[in-house]
Amino acid sequence: MSEKKRGFLGRLFGGKEKPDEQPDIAAETPSASEETDERKDEDTADVTASVEMDVEPVAAMAMPSEPFGIGAEPQLITDMPPTQVYAGPEEILSTDLGDEPEDTTETPDVTEPEPEPEPEPVQVPAPAPEPALEEPKQSWFQRLKEGLSRSSASLTEGITSIFTKRKLDASMLEELEDILIQADLGVDTAMAITERLSDGRYNKEISPEEVRQILAEEVEKVLEPVARPLDLDTGQKLHVVLMVGVNGTGKTTTIGKLSRKLRAEGKTVMLAAGDTFRAAAVEQLKIWGERTGAEVIARDTGADAAGLAFDAMKEALEKQVDVLLIDTAGRLQNKAELMDELEKVIRVIKKHDPEAPHTVLLTLDATTGQNALNQVEIFGKVSGVTGLVMTKLDGTARGGILVAIAAKHGLPVHFIGVGEGVEDLEPFSAKDFANAIAGLA
Incomplete structure (x- = not known):
């Protein structure tokens, strides 16, 4: 076979071109006279013709849509059928087309396995909704204390503002009496509370908590007979x-x-x-x-x-x-x-x-x-x-x-x-x- 033909087949099956030379596709195509000179006998002509028939479709598959430019990498054949293995050009020419050699290469099993059926989703019963947590029921005293919060807050704030790091004197007692009357406790109750505070505590420090304790005791004394x-x-x-x-x-x-x-x-x-x-x-x-x-x-x-x-x-x-x-x-x-x-x-x-x-x-x-x-x-x-x-x-x-x-x-x-x-x-x-x-x- 001519060197031109070997160059074409070599390029087709992995041969490298010099990067600075652009391949001449027309020159690589063998002419009729060249084929006649190379034929030695009828069998060789048949083999050559068969090889060209086999190669031409492959070459067409590898032929780029545009001529390779300078520095372009040749395209690789990626869609070649996986079961057919191509050898070098010498082996192709020496193959007896009448009896194809038995291919001993194990053909990979390309048959895609059937997808396993997806297991049917297990019907998990929806969890029962958790019962709403009921707020703990308030006792009557808690509801009463909450209901009287405005009244108690008014008294507590007034008492705290008076009895803070001060010694008990007449002005403090007058201020407390005004606060108690404004809370509608009544004049009699207000006077009873202030009198009890002044007994034995005059000119002494007294805490707001102690005043509120005395207030509660005096109010209870008034209310106990009517409850x-x-x-x-x-x-x-x-x-x-x-x-x-x-x-x-x-x-x-x-x-x-x-x-x-x-x-x-x-x-x-x-x-x-x-x-x-x-x-x-x-x-x-x-x-x-x-x-x-x-x-x-x-x-x-x-x-x-x-x-x-x-x-x-x-x-x-x-x-x-x-x-x-x-x-x-x-x-x-x-x-x-x-x-x-x-x-x-x-x-x-x-x-x-x-x-x-x-x-x-x-x-x-x-x-x-x-x-x-x-x-x-x-x-x-x-x-x-x-x-x-x-x-x-x-x-x-x-x-x-x-x-x-x-x-x-x-x-x-x-x-x-x-x-x-x-x-x-x-x-x-x-x-x-x-x-x-x-x-x-």
Whole structure:
């Protein structure tokens, strides 16, 4: 074979070209005369022709789309079938095309293995949602202390500002007395506290904590005689409770909460919607009746309150219920005509039972301050108030008004409220109230 042909095949199968010479493809292509001269016999011509037929497609595959430039690297054949192995040009020419030599090269198994089937996802049951952690239920004292926080904070700040690294003197006692009166503790209670502080401590240093301790003890002394639970087991077949008070003090809500407590004690309860001026009050009482299982006696808005009270007394006696709770319309203590109507309701009740109403509860709004003292006096004269329910102590910084009322009137305090919840109305405890208002644990 000519050197030109060997150069072509050598370049095709890894031969290197000199970097500064550009291959002449046309020159490397053998002409017809050259092929004739090189043929020695028919077999050689057949082999040469066969080789050229095999080589031409391969050369076409390796032929770049553009002539190699100076310094260009020859392209490698990367898409050659993996099962066919090409040897050098000498071996190709000497191969007997009639009997192809057995290829002893192990053919790599290029068959891609079938992908293993993906395992079916295991159906893991969704974890049950964790139950919401309930906040620990507060004790009554904790709710009371929180409700009286504004009142206690006002007193604590005032006391701390006075009794800090100072010796007790007259000016300090006067400042303390002013703070106590501003908290509506009353003049008598304020004087009792300052007198106790001056006894044996004059011209001596005293800590704010010691002052608050004395405050709590003196407040407890005033409240202890009036802290009495509501007793409805007085021997009457029907115990009648009349609820009175000005607008917005929480009469209807208090009736509902009392009904719940009485029903929990196993008593049968009937409710009378005597606030006939407010449709909302009637509906509110009906809702409380459904919640507590108590029967509700109601009439249309604007109906005569005295007539409703008469009917309620009659039905309660016939059905032999244990307790009848009668709501009344809110009225200002200075409105004579409204107070006259309240007296009429009481007269009608007494027609069924001369001793009724057996209990008259006056609800007081702690936020009204000194005005609550006047309400106790007026309602006491008209309706014969037998006990107090103090509400909304959590909405004022002057919760000490309860101390002033107890010191002046001495009426029993049955319940106090520090919120709108059902559990925010509890029997009154003098010690708990005194410690809460003084900011003690």
